[in-house]
Amino acid sequence: MIEVRMLVDERKLEAKIAKGVQRAVKALAPDIVRIRFTIEEDWYGVPCVEFRVLMSDKAGEVPRLHATAKRAAGRLTREVDPGALGLQPYFRYRTVSEQKELEEAAWE
Amino acid sequence: MAYCDELSRDRVRPRQASLRRAVSSAYYAVFHMLVADACRNWKLRHQRTVLERAFEHGRMRQVSDKVKATASPDLKAVAAGFVKLQHLRHRADYDNSAHWTRSDSLEAIKTAEDIFETWRSIRDQPEAQDYLLAFLVKDR
Numbered sequence: 424m425i426e427v428r429m430l431v432d433e434r435k436l437e438a439k440i441a442k443g444v445q446r447a448v449k450a451l452a453p454d455i456v457r458i459r460f461t462i463e464e465d466w467y468g469v470p471c472v473e474f475r476v477l478m479s480d481k482a483g484e485v486p487r488l489h490a491t492a493k494r495a496a497g498r499l500t501r502e503v504d505p506g507a508l509g510l511q512p513y514f515r516y517r518t519v520s521e522q523k524e525l526e527e528a529a530w531e
Numbered sequence: 532m533a534y535c536d537e538l539s540r541d542r543v544r545p546r547q548a549s550l551r552r553a554v555s556s557a558y559y560a561v562f563h564m565l566v567a568d569a570c571r572n573w574k575l576r577h578q579r580t581v582l583e584r585a586f587e588h589g590r591m592r593q594v595s596d597k598v599k600a601t602a603s604p605d606l607k608a609v610a611a612g613f614v615k616l617q618h619l620r621h622r623a624d625y626d627n628s629a630h631w632t633r634s635d636s637l638e639a640i641k642t643a644e645d646i647f648e649t650w651r652s653i654r655d656q657p658e659a660q661d662y663l664l665a666f667l668v669k670d671r
Contacts, residue, residue: 466621467592483634489641492634513618514638521632524544 436462436508440472443503451498454482454491456519458499459530462510471511474499475530483518492516550631551623557636557643558620561613564647565591568654569663586666592617594665605653606662612646 444458459475476499482491496514505512522530566586570579595610602610619639622629653659 465618466625467589467617469596471618478634485637488634488637492638492641511614513615516634516638517632518634521634525630525632527630 433462439508440503440505444474444499447495447498447502450502451495454479455495458495461529465511465513469511470509471513472503472505472508473513473515475515475517477522477530478516478518480518480520483516483521488516545633545636547631550633550636553636554616554619554623554631554639557639558616561616561643561646562586562588562591564650565613565663565666568650569666572660572663588617590669591666594662597665598662602658602662603653605649606656606658608649609646609653609659610662612642612649616642616646 440460440462444460448455448458456477456479458477461473461475463471463473465471474496476492476495478488478491478495481487492514495516496512499514500506500512503512517525517530566583569586570582573579573582592614595613598610599607599614616639619635623631650659
């Protein structure tokens, strides 16, 4: 019973985060193409959410990269509010071209 | 932070090993800066290298988590950046399933550069010094 409840809670949490992510992607388009995420524990055992932010090639060019990343992290933090959900947020970044080369399923 | 220039210039796709090393180095640059600053307060110079060995990554994470909730915005930024880099470093050093990109590594290096810059402006403030001391002195 406890396991079922935990599963339901996790699903609810995922759905909540997904809604926030959806809002963030909408606000950040076209610089941000999509955002995927995983809820897990970090190396220190703290519950965390790792966002995988896929940027357009233009937004990920070196002079703009940091501004794009900062804007995406800020917007995601506002829309999802991971702290209020008891999650430490982490962010990973890559461009469309980089993903095309790596073809990593977790980023699709 | 020479990696940053190398990665920015490199037109060929960098190797995974180079990207991982760049992330790991970004973290260790910050780690060693904080440890060195903490040890600067120790009067006997020849003992500083011995003292440096007393710093633990886990303890520094714990202190940074605590500081993130209470400190001034600048110190919060340093602590949050430290936690972020520590996470990335763990991924880079121990998770072979994770692939790295130039964007990811450059962003980690930029985070380290930002921490250096912010830290320089607050390092002598009492709360920054308390942050350093807390790495060594456990709560009672």
